Amino acid sequence: MARIKYYYDTETCKYERVKVSRWDMFLNSLGIFSLSLIIAIIILTISSTYFESPKESLLKKENEELLIYYEDMQKDLDQMNSMITALQERDDNIYRVIFEADPISSTIRQAGVGGTDRYRALREERLEREDLVISTFGRLDKLKKQMYIQTKSYDDIFQMAKNKSDMLASIPSIQPIPNKNLKRLASGYGMRMHPILKYRRMHAGCDFSAPQGTPIFATGNGKITRARFSKTSGYMIKINHGYGYETKYLHLSKFAVKEGQRVKRGDIIGYVGNTGLSKAPHCHYEVWKDRKHVNPVNYFYNDVTDEEYDKLLELASRENESLG
Ligand SMILES: [Zn+2]
Numbered sequence: 001m002a003r004i005k006y007y008y009d010t011e012t013c014k015y016e017r018v019k020v021s022r023w024d025m026f027l028n029s030l031g032i033f034s035l036s037l038i039i040a041i042i043i044l045t046i047s048s049t050y051f052e053s054p055k056e057s058l059l060k061k062e063n064e065e066l067l068i069y070y071e072d073m074q075k076d077l078d079q080m081n082s083m084i085t086a087l088q089e090r091d092d093n094i095y096r097v098i099f100e101a102d103p104i105s106s107t108i109r110q111a112g113v114g115g116t117d118r119y120r121a122l123r124e125e126r127l128e129r130e131d132l133v134i135s136t137f138g139r140l141d142k143l144k145k146q147m148y149i150q151t152k153s154y155d156d157i158f159q160m161a162k163n164k165s166d167m168l169a170s171i172p173s174i175q176p177i178p179n180k181n182l183k184r185l186a187s188g189y190g191m192r193m194h195p196i197l198k199y200r201r202m203h204a205g206c207d208f209s210a211p212q213g214t215p216i217f218a219t220g221n222g223k224i225t226r227a228r229f230s231k232t233s234g235y236m237i238k239i240n241h242g243y244g245y246e247t248k249y250l251h252l253s254k255f256a257v258k259e260g261q262r263v264k265r266g267d268i269i270g271y272v273g274n275t276g277l278s279k280a281p282h283c284h285y286e287v288w289k290d291r292k293h294v295n296p297v298n299y300f301y302n303d304v305t306d307e308e309y310d311k312l313l314e315l316a317s318r319e320n321e322s323l324g
Pocket of ligand 1: 322
């Protein structure tokens with residue numbers, strides 16, 4: 001309630017009512033308002049210095065949470081790093097060793113991720129925790145690169161394994177005729193008396209004596225490069241197995257394949273005979289590696305036991321007369 005003010009007028013000897021001008025009222029109000037404003041500002045400044053607003057404390061909480069998550073992510077990254085290191089070591093020291101491949105050099109494995117200002121956009125953000133954010137991104141990028149290299153390496157290994165199994169299937173590794181009791185290996189590789197020419201000369205293969213018509217097998221996967229008759233070899237087959245290997249089968253009675261045909265190990269390619277310079281029905285078998293004949297007895301390991309193999313070695317080393 002506004003108080004009404006009076007003053008004593010000495011001329012009229014009366015109390016007269018004080019007249020307040022609008023201007024005075026305005027100045028009064030302005031004064032009160034300014035004072036209130038100053039007090040309010042002081043209170044706010046003090047409270048914001050010593051007390052948090054609900055919004056501020058929410059942001060602070062969020063910030064703390066984010067920091068915890070980033071720290072957790074760093075721990076996960078440590079774990080992922082040790083996992084990828086284990087994969088790399090296994091790759092270099094086991095898988096690549098099996099396939100005789102060089103390990104992947106550490107400079108390639110550890111190579112950084114391209115571009116110096118890869119994180120420029122992030123830096124321009126002027127983040128409060130710039131180091132933490134950029135180092136996390138950097139570690140993730142490095143892991144991605146390492147994973148990519150590892151995946152490529154597994155692709156290589158898959159191809160090498162495939163080649164290796166092709167190679168193992170191709171290299172001659174069985175005897176060319178059924179030889180259960182090993183009695184058919186009649187003469188081995190080395191200097192032997194030739195039964196028809198009647199002088200000692202290099203016998204470049206093994207002779208397996210067997211009845212006329214006994215099936216002869218391809219000793220590894222390959223391609224028939226020759227199936228022809230000659231006066232000395234009789235009916236003869238040559239197989240190219242790839243990887244530098246060839247095999248020859250001589251003195252056959254009949255062919256079961258044609259030149260150019262692909263065969264698998266164990267396929268029947270022809271039958272035992274007595275054609276060409278041959279004393280009795282038998283299969284003269286040769287193994288060639290890089291255009292040189294080698295001792296076939298070293299290529300019979302797939303279809304014999306260790307004892308049988310020893311027996312074959314002994315039989316093949318006997319200094320007897322060859323069958324042709
Ligand atoms: Zn022979």
